[in-house]
Ligand code: ATP
């Protein structure tokens with residue numbers, strides 16, 4: 001997902017360009033806005049964290065771009081491309097270093113395992129929307 005901060009700041013095109021340039025194939029994509037219930041479900045693993053309310057408020061405040069990406073070693077390579085959760089710790093040239101504001105508003109989400117990538121793809125897309 002390209003998160004609401006990056007959409008608001010006009011970074012959709014630049015971020016998609018970085019993703020394509022790193023060799024990822026887009027197999028599904030949509031421009032949409034999460035409801036509160038959907039954001040709570042998507043980030044349910046964080047529901048006991050002190051920042052959960054802030055995270056749900058942020059993720060629902062405007063539209064996002066959701067996508068399913070395909071590549072060899074996709075999860076690990078995409079996490080490397082986006083950089084650390086806190087942009088202050090993110091490596092030079094990563095998407096979060098370039099486009100994130102802070103640890104909360106950090107421009108982009110990436111799945112953290114193949115298993116979660118499958119669950120998250122199915123969260124955003126039906127089978128006929130993935131090519
Ligand atoms: P994501 O799951 O969005 O790709 P991540 O895996 O790098 O991010 P997580 O630990 O899963 O990081 O946290 C999920 C999201 O919750 C972060 O991307 C960020 O938007 C928000 N978040 C994490 N830590 C904090 C914090 N300390 N304060 C506020 N928001 C936070």
Ligand code: MG
Pocket residue numbers: 110112
């Ligand atoms: Mg995460």
